[in-house]
Amino acid sequence: MGNMKTDRDVMLRMTGIRKSFADLEVLRGIDIEVRKGELLAIIGPSGSGKSTLLRCINMLETIDDGSIAIEGEFLAEKGEYVSGDKARRLLGCTGMVFQQFNLFPHMTVMENLLEAPMQVKGMKRQEILPLAKELLAKVGMSDRADYYPSQLSGGQQQRVAIARALAMKPDIMLFDEPTSALDPELTGEVLKTMRELAEEHMTMVVVTHEMAFAREAASKIIFMADGNIVEQGNPDEFFDHPREERTKAFLRNML
């Protein structure tokens, strides 16, 4: 097998993605490809379109043009999303973690994890409980199962949010600046959880400002500015030998 990779390994492929908000063109023809088990880190200045790109993958926003294929099947083709069962099935392949956690405040940690599998997949509490417990253990939150989100620190909430997304067994995890709302001393625990996920070969797309994390955990870095991909490469090459002036200027500011 070695490094031979077939097309079947491609979990997410976006081609020619364009998107405007009114007069503002936010994505100007983006192409990305993420293979199974890869962690793609997307970095770039504020307003460059990183969140929008991520949110087009799960239809929180819709593209104007281009195609999105998830595990080889079109979710959107030439700007048109598929609908109905197919859309639901493909959207089910992704899970998302938000900057603001977005846990359900009226439910305990455990209820947050059980909710979607029970409502969406129609699973019984008993069927999903073992996985839920396993996931809470994985993110180090077993002892907080009966807490409400408001009783947790930001870092703990974000780890629960990761477990909640994983409870739906997605194949691809999308992270939109998962540590940006956290105090610096709490980012470490969330990044550690994400690193562990990566080590288990979860396919991940991570928008982040954590350069150290990107360098160490990512398989590939994409640098975006003004709705374009300015430069991409493997982490060492990208951080040690950036080719574009914009990249160099951005990295100088970040490091």
Next chain:
Amino acid sequence: MENLLHTVVLMLEGTQVTLEIFFITLLLALPIGLLASLGRISKLRPLSLLMEFYIWIMRGTPLMLQLLFVYFALPMIGVKLPDIAAALLAFTLNYAAYFAEIFRAGIQSIPKGQYEAAKTLGMTYPQTMRRIILPQVIRIVLPPVSNETINLVKDTSLIYILAMNDLLRVARTIVQREFDMTPFVVAAVFYLAMTFVLTWMFKKLEAHYGKYEN
């Protein structure tokens, strides 16, 4: 003493009418108000405008006028309702409008992120509303709904003008007949008892739904 007992018995009958109006109005106005609020925030422009218009009329005119309209004006165009139905129609339409505004404010105070999280977990819009949004809305709207409900107890006395024998009218009749103010005091005690029970119930509800903080 015997007189007072007699007064109380008569007034209990009046209270029954009052409670009937109160409970049926509440039972109808809450769900209708919820539907109206969903219509009001709907992306269907005509529906949203229609609900806005309805709420504007109901909140912008006196309940007394609405009662008179249903009771006296509708029969003139050939719609004759039994007394109690007419009163219930006016009360329900009026209170549903107030509840609709309370619910709308409650629903709109839920952050967008809650909808987005539910959507990325695969939940449908009805599932999201029922399981995620409305339980949080209930907690937010309980205090204003509690206020309106207590107002409703007192507003039921407006049917006085429709010549229906509610608590207030019974009291007034006895006062006029016997030149004795006691029935008014008894009426006050009855209203206070009702609002006291309601206040207590809503406190319990608020405690129940307030287990968590935002």
